[in-house]
Amino acid sequence: MSTDRLDFDSERNLLTLGDRRVVFHCHHYNLFLQRTIEDGLGIQSAQSLQVAASMEATRSVLASLYAREPEASFSDKLGLARKLFGSFGFGQAETSSLTPNGGAVRLITSHYVIGWKAKWGAAEHPVCYFPVGFWMAALAAAAGLTPERLQGRERSCAALGASACELEIEVL
């Protein structure tokens, strides 16, 4: 099961993973867009939207990857998610505390933290909306849970000075 091989359609210039489009963007755009959504909708609403969008997008990608190996264990599936997270450039995640009943994910590196700090310095609130949604989706898909049973938040964020980002995922 590989996550680091994207398909490139050289006639139409499309990158895909499974049946989903993948596009290159850099930290400037990713963080500027994140802040734009905050400006447009307010922080609370922007945070909810981006976590939900991340869950939706991630779930569809992981579902197609997991479907290729139906015998994979929960641990195998989380390993695949970690590999996807890292190969896509989102950061390095440690998931040993994550179980089918919830738990925590530690981000040793986070693209969103590095990008935010590079552009604007220390943040005033946690910035890893996309990673929160990603790991909620990864847990839901790996444990066979409906997404509605999950709640997630970033307990501490390196953009505010923490040594690493701690994501907390609760199964209701």
Added chain:
Amino acid sequence: MAIDERKIIEAVAGLGITGNDEGLIPAFGLYLTQHMADYYNRISFAMARRLEKTPELVDDARTLLVEAGHSCAFNTFGGIMKSAEWDAVVRPMLGCREDWVHGMTAVVNAFGWGRWKVRDLVPHHRLVVAVQDSYEAQGWLRDYPLSDRPRCYLANGGVAGLMNLLYVGDITTGPELSDAYYKQVFRSSDRFTSTEVLCRATGDPMCLFIAQRLP
């Protein structure tokens, strides 16, 4: 024209851009991601649709999202055009300033954004770019009814930004891509703005962008 688009695309694809041991992709002086188009589309379109419920905010939604495209062009295109990778692969093909436009669109065509093609380029005055399979328009069509307005915010900002980098600023001299330089270029009274005159999201056969100087 000396630009060999296929060679550029193959060279960028051949860089093997993927996360390192830290899960990061430092390239072109930037931190890149291979990201899910669905994510960008959902957050952009959801914000636009919510703001558009208030008629007075319709233009604000577009302005905000296109400004994100300007930021992308300035930093991403600008960073790429100052990079060692650009110097190695693209710069040997550059014969004139206009070649920088063609070289950058060739690089864009390795980014999965769809097929960008320069239809017309009048130096210092106008750029027309056609895009097939825009991920923004394609994403809109999949999830929403036909739109009554164009939806390719990122591409729209990108086309204007490319002209601003070359004909308002001067990326060929390798300027520092600072906030001050951004304001100097993208707030200039003779800056370029782009209009998406055709969009797949509205039912057109392709997306078409025209960048011109402010009237």
